[in-house]
Structure formats: C-alpha cells, structure tokens
Amino acid sequence: MTDQVILVVYDIKDNRLRFKVSNFLKKTGYVRVQKSVFVSPYNPAVLSDTEAGLRRITRENEGYDIQIYVFSQASYENRIVLSKGYYIEEEEEFLV
Amino acid sequence: MTDQVILVVYDIKDNRLRFKVSNFLKKTGYVRVQKSVFVSPYNPAVLSDTEAGLRRITRENEGYDIQIYVFSQASYENRIVLSKGYYIEEEEEFLV
Numbered sequence: 001m002t003d004q005v006i007l008v009v010y011d012i013k014d015n016r017l018r019f020k021v022s023n024f025l026k027k028t029g030y031v032r033v034q035k036s037v038f039v040s041p042y043n044p045a046v047l048s049d050t051e052a053g054l055r056r057i058t059r060e061n062e063g064y065d066i067q068i069y070v071f072s073q074a075s076y077e078n079r080i081v082l083s084k085g086y087y088i089e090e091e092e093e094f095l096v
Numbered sequence: 097m098t099d100q101v102i103l104v105v106y107d108i109k110d111n112r113l114r115f116k117v118s119n120f121l122k123k124t125g126y127v128r129v130q131k132s133v134f135v136s137p138y139n140p141a142v143l144s145d146t147e148a149g150l151r152r153i154t155r156e157n158e159g160y161d162i163q164i165y166v167f168s169q170a171s172y173e174n175r176i177v178l179s180k181g182y183y184i185e186e187e188e189e190f191l192v
Contacts, residue, residue, distance in 0.1 A: 007165075009105055009130060009133050010130075011130040011131045011132070011133075011182070011184075033163065034105060034106070034107040034161050034163065035107045036107065036132065037105050037107075037163070051176055051178075054178055055178060058178055058180070061180070062180050062181030062182075063180070063181050063182060064178070064179065064180060064181075064182055065130050065177070065178075065179040065182040066177070066178040066179065067129065067130065067133070067175050067176070067177050068175060068176040068177075068178075069103075069167070069171060069172070069175045070171060070174065070175075071165070071167035071168060071171035072167065072168070072171075075165060075166060075167035075168075075171075076165070078166065079163050079164060079165045079166075080147055080163070080164040081161070081162070081163055081164075082147075082150055082151060082154055082160070082161075082162040082164075083160065083161040083162065084154070084157070084158050084159070084160060085158030085159050085160075086107070086158075086159060086160055086161040088107075
C-alpha cells in the first residue's frame with residue numbers, strides 16, 4: 001500500500017462543534033498542523049473511522065465545512081511552509 | 097506532466113495580512129474552498145509565483161502559518177466533503 005496521509009481541514013462557525021471536532025481528531029491520533037488542519041498517516045480503517053465519526057458529530061449541526069484529503073506522503077513531506085511567530089490557539093474546553 | 101493541484105491553507109492572526117494573502121491568492125487565480133483554504137491547478141510557474149508572492153507579502157510580519165501542498169488531481173477530486181449551511185465569510189476589505 002503506497003505511503004499516504006489523511007489531511008483534514010475545516011471551517012466551523014459554532015465553538016462547541018469546533019471543539020468536538022478537534023477533540024475527536026486528537027483522540028483519533030491526528031496531529032494538529034494548524035488551528036483547523038490535522039494530519040494522520042493513512043490507512044483504510046482510520047479514514048472510515050474519521051468520516052463516520054465526523055458525520056456523527058456534525059449530524060444535528062449547520063454552518064460547517066470539513067474536507068478530508070488523502071494524498072501521498074511525499075506530497076506532504078514536500079509541502080512548502082511559510083511560518084513565523086505562530087502558535088496554535090487551542091479551543092476553549094467544552095464538556096462534551 | 098501529471099495532473100496536480102496546489103492547495104494553500106493558512107492561519108493568520110493579523111486581519112490586514114490575512115486580507116493581503118487572500119487577495120493575492122484570488123488575483124493569482126486560486127479558487128477559495130474554505131475561508132482559509134485556496135486551490136489552483138498546478139504548474140511550475142504558478143507554484144513559484146505563489147511562493148515568491150507569499151514570501152514578499154509576509155516578510156515584515158509575524159503570527160502566521162501558511163502551508164502549500166502539491167498533490168494529484170485525483171486526490172483532490174476524491175476528497176470527502178462534509179458541509180451544511182456553510183458560507184465563506186469574506187474578509188473586511190483593507191486598502192492594500
């Protein structure tokens with residue numbers, strides 16, 4: 001199986017939903033690359049768990065867009081990063 | 097040359113800088129996928145113009161992280177999208 005990664009990028013209006021999504025992705029083993037961007041090594045089980053989990057979490061909500069990309073490890077490693085004085089603002093905790 | 101896309105994702109604290117980046121990407125022909133996610137068909141010239149332009153715009157700034165990915169068109173077309181009641185909040189205009 002080629003080495004691939006899963007990249008999840010999201011824009012979510014509601015704070016509580018945003019916290020649930022980031023919390024779910026962390027618990028699923030994703031690494032946070034930016035505030036709304038998470039990455040994980042790819043395998044079919046992780047991808048299907050990710051999609052199923054995110055569909056369950058977002059079911060009764062609106063005002064969100066979540067995109068799940070699968071592409072080669074090489075594409076990930078060759079990404080160009082412009083970054084200075086950046087820190088990831090973790091969401092306010094919500095009891096979920 | 098394989099069909100590829102360029103995906104730019106960013107997290108930028110400063111409103112003026114964020115406007116300059118989104119404005120630059122639009123003018124360079126990128127399509128906005130989410131508030132902080134833009135995509136364009138890949139070709140070497142677009143990639144180098146994008147990197148050079150973003151380096152120039154961000155030079156005297158801090159508090160930003162911009163990631164530029166190149167991956168296959170197939171990976172882009174096969175992405176999983178979970179979206180409901182979503183609209184892209186365009187930035188407040190700044191005279192740049």
